[in-house]
Amino acid sequence: MVELRKVSFRYGSEDAQSNTENSLTDIDLTVQSGEFVLLTGPSGCGKTTVLRLINGLIPHFYPGTVEGDVFIDGESANKRELYETALSVGTVFQNPHSQFYNVDTTGELAFGCENRGLSEKEIYSRIDDTVCRFHIEKLMDRNIFRLSDGEKQKIACASVDVAGTDIILLDEPSANLDHEATLALRELIQCWRTQGKTIIAAEHRIAWLWELIDRVVILRNGRIVRELSGKEKNVLKQDELTALGLRSLHIEGPDDIDLPVITEADDPIILRDFYLRYSDADHPVVDIKTLRLASRRITAITGPNGAGKTSFLNCLCGLEKRCRGTIEYRGKRYDRKARQKLCFMVMQDAGNQLFTESVLEEVLISMPGNKSDDKKQAIRILRKLDLDSFRDRHPQSLSGGQKQRLAIACALASGREILLLDEPTSGLDHAHMMETAALLKQLEEMGTTILVITHDSELIRACCSRKLSFSVK
Amino acid sequence: METDNKLKGRDLINVGIYGAIYFVILMAIAMLGMIPIFLPLLSVLVPIIGGVPFMLFLTKVKKPGMIFIFAMIMGVMMLLTGMGPWPLMTCAIAGILAELCVKRGDYRSAKRAVLSYGLFSMWIFGNYLPLFTDYDGYFAQRADYGQAYVDAVSKLMPLWMAPVLLAACFICGILGGLLGRVLLKKHFEKAGLA
Amino acid sequence: MDYSSEQSQQKRRGFLDPRTKLAVTLVLAVFVMGGLGGDQLRYIKGVLSALPFLLLLTERQWRRFVRGAAMLAAGYGLLLAMPYLSGILNYLALFCGGILTRFAVTVVMGEYLIATTSVSEFISAMERLRVPQSLTIPMSVMFRLFPTIGAEWRSIRKAMLMRGIRLGGTKTGQMLEYQLVPMMTSTVRIGEELSASALTRGLGGSTRRTNICLIGLRIQDYVLLAGCLFTVIVWLLELCGMKLW
Numbered sequence: 052m053v054e055l056r057k058v059s060f061r062y063g064s065e066d067a068q069s070n071t072e073n074s075l076t077d078i079d080l081t082v083q084s085g086e087f088v089l090l091t092g093p094s095g096c097g098k099t100t101v102l103r104l105i106n107g108l109i110p111h112f113y114p115g116t117v118e119g120d121v122f123i124d125g126e127s128a129n130k131r132e133l134y135e136t137a138l139s140v141g142t143v144f145q146n147p148h149s150q151f152y153n154v155d156t157t158g159e160l161a162f163g164c165e166n167r168g169l170s171e172k173e174i175y176s177r178i179d180d181t182v183c184r185f186h187i188e189k190l191m192d193r194n195i196f197r198l199s200d201g202e203k204q205k206i207a208c209a210s211v212d213v214a215g216t217d218i219i220l221l222d223e224p225s226a227n228l229d230h231e232a233t234l235a236l237r238e239l240i241q242c243w244r245t246q247g248k249t250i251i252a253a254e255h256r257i258a259w260l261w262e263l264i265d266r267v268v269i270l271r272n273g274r275i276v277r278e279l280s281g282k283e284k285n286v287l288k289q290d291e292l293t294a295l296g297l298r299s300l301h302i303e304g305p306d307d308i309d310l311p312v313i314t315e316a317d318d319p320i321i322l323r324d325f326y327l328r329y330s331d332a333d334h335p336v337v338d339i340k341t342l343r344l345a346s347r348r349i350t351a352i353t354g355p356n357g358a359g360k361t362s363f364l365n366c367l368c369g370l371e372k373r374c375r376g377t378i379e380y381r382g383k384r385y386d387r388k389a390r391q392k393l394c395f396m397v398m399q400d401a402g403n404q405l406f407t408e409s410v411l412e413e414v415l416i417s418m419p420g421n422k423s424d425d426k427k428q429a430i431r432i433l434r435k436l437d438l439d440s441f442r443d444r445h446p447q448s449l450s451g452g453q454k455q456r457l458a459i460a461c462a463l464a465s466g467r468e469i470l471l472l473d474e475p476t477s478g479l480d481h482a483h484m485m486e487t488a489a490l491l492k493q494l495e496e497m498g499t500t501i502l503v504i505t506h507d508s509e510l511i512r513a514c515c516s517r518k519l520s521f522s523v524k
Numbered sequence: 525m526e527t528d529n530k531l532k533g534r535d536l537i538n539v540g541i542y543g544a545i546y547f548v549i550l551m552a553i554a555m556l557g558m559i560p561i562f563l564p565l566l567s568v569l570v571p572i573i574g575g576v577p578f579m580l581f582l583t584k585v586k587k588p589g590m591i592f593i594f595a596m597i598m599g600v601m602m603l604l605t606g607m608g609p610w611p612l613m614t615c616a617i618a619g620i621l622a623e624l625c626v627k628r629g630d631y632r633s634a635k636r637a638v639l640s641y642g643l644f645s646m647w648i649f650g651n652y653l654p655l656f657t658d659y660d661g662y663f664a665q666r667a668d669y670g671q672a673y674v675d676a677v678s679k680l681m682p683l684w685m686a687p688v689l690l691a692a693c694f695i696c697g698i699l700g701g702l703l704g705r706v707l708l709k710k711h712f713e714k715a716g717l718a
Numbered sequence: 719m720d721y722s723s724e725q726s727q728q729k730r731r732g733f734l735d736p737r738t739k740l741a742v743t744l745v746l747a748v749f750v751m752g753g754l755g756g757d758q759l760r761y762i763k764g765v766l767s768a769l770p771f772l773l774l775l776t777e778r779q780w781r782r783f784v785r786g787a788a789m790l791a792a793g794y795g796l797l798l799a800m801p802y803l804s805g806i807l808n809y810l811a812l813f814c815g816g817i818l819t820r821f822a823v824t825v826v827m828g829e830y831l832i833a834t835t836s837v838s839e840f841i842s843a844m845e846r847l848r849v850p851q852s853l854t855i856p857m858s859v860m861f862r863l864f865p866t867i868g869a870e871w872r873s874i875r876k877a878m879l880m881r882g883i884r885l886g887g888t889k890t891g892q893m894l895e896y897q898l899v900p901m902m903t904s905t906v907r908i909g910e911e912l913s914a915s916a917l918t919r920g921l922g923g924s925t926r927r928t929n930i931c932l933i934g935l936r937i938q939d940y941v942l943l944a945g946c947l948f949t950v951i952v953w954l955l956e957l958c959g960m961k962l963w
Binding site for chain 2: 855858895898899905909916
């Protein structure tokens with residue numbers, strides 16, 4: 052059982068005179084043993100903070116001021132060391148790349164049990180049990196760096212399962228996953244349900260969990276604004292959910308949406324001879340003889356993790372030296388080098404493409420040439436992208452969505468005609484996803500060609516008019 | 525809670541994170557050391573550029589022991605990459621000095637942090653030690669790099685270079701520390717990392 | 719399919735114990751790359767240099783073997799070609815050849831060590847050597863992060879290329895800043911998430927850790943450890959001025 056009594060929390064070290072706002076205010080929450088509770092709400096509502104209070108990362112890892120009490124199975128949690136809490140609480144995190152400590156899958160599954168000093172025999176039998184129930188025989192004894200995101204997330208769940216904690220926390224586990232992987236994740240959670248585990252999930256993509264949960268707790272600005280029991284949640288309407296900042300309840304894969312790759316009326320971009328094979332792979336990851344794409348349209352690029360979508364974009368913007376394709380765009384031919392000046396890619400981790408010390412400076416260095424009205428122009432672009440108020444902020448201090456917008460601002464400033472985006476809406480709540488969609492629409496009207504890799508059916512519905520599907524060869 | 529001086533899992537992981545960044549930078553620069561004129565320059569470049577991750581590391585250091593462990597790991601890594609046992613010794617000494625220096629500033633003083641990094645950087649001198657303690661032996665070992673390399677290095681590295689290099693490590697360490705402070709203020713504090 | 723982690727762990731067990739790998743790496747680092755020891759050790763060094771290549775073969779690491787062998791061949795090729803070259807080319811061939819032949823061996827050994835040792839094996843070996851947790855935890859984090867830093871660095875360079883930020887004359891300092899700042903920011907962020915995840919799974923507790931990986935010294939380990947010891951003894955004898963052959 053997990054109990055939060057009148058809990059308030061503010062990030063920041065205790066001695067610092069921080070006047071930051073409370074991240075959580077007066078949270079009262081009781082989760083009974085065996086219950087499955089969904090915490091939801093728009094980005095920044097405090098749902099992740101609640102999980103951190105339960106698994107002990109607050110206050111041991113993220114310092115701050117806690118008021119009120121957190122009880123786990125009747126014991127006060129604040130005083131306990133992290134490794135003591137680890138005995139009863141396990142957590143699956145959002146980012147599949149950064150939550151494994153080992154490089155091999157088997158070692159990763161054993162990790163939690165090894166830390167608490169269980170006997171080797173016991174660990175072996177627990178791993179075998181988990182592998183059998185989760186059907187992950189194929190993932191065993193593999194290098195984790197070689198797994199797809201969906202597979203990594205399965206290993207993260209399995210690792211929590213082997214540790215055998217009664218309370219399991221899920222912190223946006225589906226944010227980076229494609230449709231199939233999300234459904235696979237749901238099966239694992241179903242498995243925990245039948246075992247009677249206590250599960251608390253923080254998510255704003257709620258469709259895939261909706262049927263499984265006992266209760267929904269909706270947060271906003273660090274307060275609980277609504278609590279719905281199993282029966283109540285079923286009468287909730289979609290527009291109420293949207294008003295609460297939540298994603299759609301409708302489960303839909305990108306493949307269920309029918310869009311053409313290109314139509315007769317479109318002005319085509321013609322791609323020729325795109326071929327790329329990594330030296331350690333048997334099959335080429337990109338292999339395109341000729342392909343026609345629609346210019347000045349928004350094209351969704353879909354397909355499972357590992358189908359070569361990102362590699363394709365890398366080739367298209369001329370960042371992949373080994374790929375020698377050409378494109379024909381508005382009657383001109385562009386080779387690899389020329390495409391570097393034609394295309395701009397917003398990477399999945401946009402933080403790696405921002406270099407300067409302020410948002411404004413970042414846009415300024417993208418401007419071609421040095422003209423006197425550069426600054427005015429830069430501010431105009433920032434205003435258009437709603438980034439004007441962040442002008443002096445450090446780019447690395449922005450949220451993931453804001454970093455992507457800034458990268459788009461740089462693309463605009465550099466005057467590139469083809470914009471490529473890699474998963475721009477993973478982990479965004481409904482409002483931010485719609486903002487991105489609106490922005491892309493706006494760029495389309497200005498005549499930009501946009502290609503966007505996405506698993507997000509709602510984004511496709513909101514803004515894409517063409518679709519290109521990749522499959523695993 | 526703050527008075528507990530025992531190193532916890534988080535502190536040790538922090539040593540690993542910044543140690544990894546420092547070591548990667550070190551190795552990238554060491555590749556330059558293949559070219560003779562760059563060999564003495566290592567005592568300039570490593571302390572200066574390494575100051576950036578190290579100053580960020582120091583903002584995480586609140587308990588005794590972390591700097592010493594950081595230094596010892598560098599020593600072990602040098603041993604494994606073929607620099608011999610000397611760096612292990614200089615790492616231990618430099619690590620203790622750097623540790624004492626920040627401890628006296630109660631892990632808060634920015635000036636002491638810079639000074640501490642200067643002291644820490646003196647470990648790099650350990651990589652040159654075999655050159656001076658066993659002058660002929662060093663070149664006998666490297667004869668297969670070619671006579672030209674040996675000539676170039678011995679021209680650049682007469683015995684009086686020893687104190688010069690040690691001083692260079694320290695002074696450039698101070699400069700690197702200052703550079704680290706500048707970037708800390710300019711970037712990492714604003715980005716919310718420090 | 720009934721999966722047994724114990725059996726697969728046995729099947730996966732490497733040819734050597736991690737401690738032996740460390741000992742061999744050290745001896746190679748000191749004697750072959752560090753160039754310690756004189757004439758007496760010449761033949762031993764030859765044998766030592768072949769060792770990492772043989773080890774790669776025992777673990778069926780063909781690709782790494784071929785790459786290392788190519789490096790070595792290129793090195794010797796340059797040394798062989800050297801007498802026929804003149805002037806600066808002669809110097810370059812000697813220099814590159816010297817470095818390649820010397821480094822290929824250590825690089826191959828390093829690759830072997832990293833490719834065939836899991837984090838769990840590494841920690842387990844260190845514990846048996848009575849190395850304290852305060853060294854094993856940071857070092858295991860480092861080895862875990864190296865590939866990540868490489869990936870981040872590549873991604874940053876790609877982004878710079880795309881944004882048209884190029885190395886140019888006076889801007890070296892700025893280039894450094896542009897590479898270092900995002901690289902450090904993302905490595906530290908990933909590192910923090912990594913430690914959050916590890917800590918919620920009980921890393922750093924006071925109980926003694928167990929390890930499921932199978933390590934232990936077997937006949938091949940004793941043979942190689944004896945070889946390492948032999949090398950050191952020959953070197954010590956040589957230091958005392960004794961001639962063995």
